Amino acid sequence: MAEKNKLIIENAIKLFSTNSISSTSIQDIATESGISKGAFYLHFKSKDALVVAIIDYYSDLITSCIQKSDYDDLAPRKQYNQKLTDLFEFIIQHKDFILVQMKDPSIPLTDEMKSSLKRVTYKMTQFHQTYLTEMYGHQIKPFLWDLTLIIDGLFHSYTKFLIHAPVVEIRILVPYILERVDSIVEGLKPDDALLKEEQIAAALSDFFEVDDSISVSATLHEIRNVIRDSEKKDELFISIDMLEEESQKTQPRLPIIQGMLLNLRNEPGIQKLIQRLVTHYQLNDSLFND
Template structure:
């Protein structure tokens, strides 16, 4: 375990127990058995630590979304897996997540706020893709309503679980919620949220996230950092070269990103490049 990961894990433990505001850097270094100087070699400040913890959870969440979006997953299992992995994350990090909900934690760090907004945009797009993969044309006219239904179920049951702590059968919970979603799809005739209404808030932000400029801003700092793993190192270099072209090639992007997708630390980059590639394909078809 690296020192940076040790600090993050101990910080999460302390934040879970005492809250973010009440936990000092000294508390964290004492728990780690390191000096403050050692802390500042890894993180510039507690705010910087919070940004990295946010990244830690974002990568975990998106890694699971990437698994669900994979074509090898049967479409009838995707919604169930979405619920299961969401509640499994809650179970694995119950103390920290319940603390955030209990204290209605509102981060003041602008970088954390920005990353949380980006994550929400990514999760909405991921869930839309899962809905489209699962139900196809059957849910096309009310996919945004369905997205809000799924998200509402997730939030409501998360609140239920965090206020009634015990061991839950997550498979049964996921199957139960997926059944409810399937019933809605089967019998819904009316919809409220239109694509135009949805895009008033969400589309431009996500378009920025899957832009060549943003993807390159994530890739370029990684160039040369993985020389101990030539496959990763060369894949990153080639992805940078390809993304700098006026018209990046779909087959090249797809092949290169497949070399990174099994590593959780690249989950965000993998998701964004796949979405970028999907847009290229859609435009070329049109």
């Protein structure tokens, strides 16, 4: 991102958090940024376009936070603990962004703003669901949506509290939250699931706009963790490495992707994950169903 765009975004957030979006004019933002009102329009065509850019800017920062590879050598629970800690610290550090949402909760949203917010929500949901599955195993699948909303609710509630009253250390708070989730998981019974996959599938598009690159990345991450204890893991990890490399390309080579998925298909516990990628890349289903 251009430095001038970043400067305008950060100054706008500061003004929005103090005065609200509706009460802040483009002239206010331009003055705070040390540019003319005309120069503002060289960077953003409108205030709405600026708000979309702000959402995307913070979405990218949050994505970098939850996808960082610094903790890849740790067990899933420790990874999750560290990333939640980093996420809390990041949000508190950038609390003006949250204050804007608190100050203007009912601001009219354009379709582009809604789309950007849906992408943020999707990324966070994938983040929680990936680690919940890794921590507690596939036996929690019937409760995955319930647990996702519970931990997301805890995270957001404590975030709002800490912004105004930072009386608890984050390094103590995160293990506390995970221990509460442990207690919930321990008490679950097979018939306890409130939100079932088939019930919410039709409504997902109302909450999420799927970022395909994140979907593929999260799926491959999930596969890697399922096969971590396999005797053939070194061989299988090579296939996953190649899949990750192809998924980052503008035009992934489908024959390479198909070949690598065929290398993985007989490994126990990942058939549904493989099928997710087969569907995503529109590969020949019959090759994976014999």
